[in-house]
Amino acid sequence: MPEKFDVIVVGAGPAGTSCAYTCAKNGLNVLLIERGEYPGAKNVMGGVLYRQQMEELIPDFWKEAPLERPVIEQRFWMMDKESVLSFGYKGLEWGVEPYNNFTVLRAQFDQWFAKKAVEAGALLITETVVTECIVEDGKVVGVRTDRPDGEVFADVVVLADGVNSLLSKQLGFHKEFRPDEVALTVMEVVNLPKDKINDRFNLEDNQGCTIEIFGDSTKGNLGTAFLYTNKESLNIGVGTTLSSMIKAKMKPYELLDYLKNHPMVKPFIAGGESAEYLAHLIPEGGYRSVPKVAGNGVIVVGDAAQLVNAIHREGSNMAMHSGLLAAETVIEAHRLGNFSQSMLNNYREALYNSFIIKDLEKYKDAAHTFEKYPQYFKEYVPMMNQAASKFFTVDGTPKRDKQKQIIKNMTSQRGTLRVLQDLYRAWKAVK
Ligand SMILES: Cc1cc2nc3c(=O)[nH]c(=O)nc-3n(C[C@H](O)[C@H](O)[C@H](O)COP(=O)(O)OP(=O)(O)OC[C@H]3O[C@@H](n4cnc5c(N)ncnc54)[C@H](O)[C@@H]3O)c2cc1C
The missing domain is CATH 3.50.50.60 (FAD/NAD(P)-binding domain)
Known part of the structure; x- marks a missing residue:
């Protein structure tokens, strides 16, 4: 040397x-x-x-x-105990050159x-x-x-x-980084035959899907879970800031078990074989x-x-x-x-x-806001699920009356002024 x-x-x-x-x-x-x-x-x-x-x-x-696979679909789930409100984007243009991202x-x-x-x-x-x-x-x-x-x-x-x-x-x-500046994430690689992955995620060979899961995936704490498709395996994981974990007295491996057994998640990994178990910190302090x-x-x-x-x-x-x-x-x-x-x-x-610090600067208040005001994950995700259930259930109630009921439910649970404050605060944190 x-x-x-x-x-x-x-x-x-x-x-x-x-x-x-x-x-x-x-x-x-x-x-x-x-x-x-x-x-x-x-x-x-x-x-x-x-x-x-x-x-x-x-x-x-x-x-x-x-x-592994070029990602052609990104889904976002707002998950409650027995339901999911989802949105996302699927585009075949992401499956061909020059691609967007890959697992x-x-x-x-x-x-x-x-x-x-x-x-x-x-x-x-x-x-x-x-x-x-x-x-x-x-x-x-x-x-x-x-x-x-x-x-x-x-x-x-x-x-x-x-x-x-x-x-x-x-x-x-x-x-030393503070517990609110780092997230502890645990994940598993779950082996599953290619055809099963394609069927369950509605994909063809060489097409991938990612799902980010908020709400009940972390039992309402600040953090997120993920489910990503590889060629013949899935990556499933969940993490929260260390401070949230300490406050809620959660153990990371228990949270992953909870996620894997959640009725919305379980069918995706059913029959899979756990191949690897990993844990790591993520620096999430952001700009400051x-x-x-x-x-x-x-x-x-x-x-x-x-x-x-x-x-x-x-x-x-x-x-x-x-x-x-x-x-x-x-x-x-x-x-x-x-x-x-x-x-x-x-x-x-x-x-x-560069885009790096510009993006970190844009979200400089986000983590702090969502950690300090836990209602976003704890209360609004269940409320949004209940609202969707009500709105899409066909029970003879006119749609305008349903809308009124949904707004009344939300404002009676948190109060009109607080809902408006929460909306403004969330907008400010990510604007
Ligand atoms: C669970 C999880 C999920 C994630 N998901 C995504 C994702 O989907 N997409 C994304 O873009 N990012 C994701 N990230 C973040 C991403 O992994 C990191 O931002 C990225 O790996 C950072 O790269 P790095 O090279 O800075 O650090 P690392 O990848 O951590 O590499 C550091 C290297 O340094 C070596 N090393 C450390 N100390 C020493 C030493 N003293 N002497 C010699 N070698 C040393 C380590 O062994 C390691 O190889 C995720 C992170 C985690 C934990």
Whole structure:
């Protein structure tokens, strides 16, 4: 191993690999360090990978990457105990090039992606934990690993070590995240024959469907559940913020059991065989939780920088794009021979001018609002289900009278003024 690299990237998830791939492709001497047995071995994702940000890195990647199904339908469920109010979009245009997004299994996808970085010239070492950054005269100059003689040096270290990012915490870039800034999600991969998946989700081969489930999926707490189709398996999972979990004294695995046995969900997974059980944190603090992302000789990308848009379940794409922006700054820094914080802050500027921070800024109050005012998931989801049931039940009542009854029910349960306040608050949180 050479003693000094142009850049060391810690973590071979989407953020780190994107950065390593781009730097290596541009002729930099790159070391990519991953603690897992192989990239993806420990990585967890509901499974939706977005085409746009991946294509920016590797055009036509879908022709060779290990993908599951292109998603042609996205459903959203407002679920009560014995009912579901659903809406969504299905479009055949998403099933053909250039596609919108795909379901993936991270253990396969991350390996393939890291192989691309290696082919571009990066050196990948696995089963190696970076224990700390080496700091000299206020500048990060390399990393210490758990290998014997495990010190390695570089002009720039890119921290792509995921949600906990112990390394950027050691540097003082952020404190321990609060329980309302992270969601704990548990998921299972359930094997099911392809034909059963196609029948149950109304799909053909090579067509995928995603369902996001709100309301009773988390027993009315802030959070969401998901059910996604792979080729011959389903990903089913559920998560809430740690603070909600603590407040409601919920155990994550009990919540997943509850979801799997819910009468609206059970038929989809019936007869399936549980193949894998996974748990992971998601950084959901949003705009206000984004830490310092650049220092002297160091840059932070992906989940380590809290770059997740929980409302739109976007994380992997933000990770990849931040990795690309970081690489562009590192390449320029290398050209100028300047690795100071002021130079590397070009990455911060690019990040804040990109869709990533713009989207996080748009939803900066959403999680806080929905956590502070639990009525949205606890009261309105059941009310909306009751209203739909009433409206669509044919019982001889004139429709105008039904409408009046529905509005009366809603306002008598919460009061007209409070309903109007709730509507205004929700609109403000997502506008
Ligand atoms: C249950 C769940 C469902 C999700 N669903 C979606 C979805 O459908 N779509 C979506 O876009 N996003 C989703 N996300 C979010 C998405 O998974 C993340 O945003 C994305 O993986 C972030 O990529 P990353 O590279 O920053 O971090 P990670 O993917 O976490 O990668 C970090 C890497 O760093 C390695 N590492 C950590 N510490 C060290 C160390 N000290 N030394 C060496 N290596 C280290 C880890 O082993 C890992 O490989 C989901 C997340 C979860 C948990």
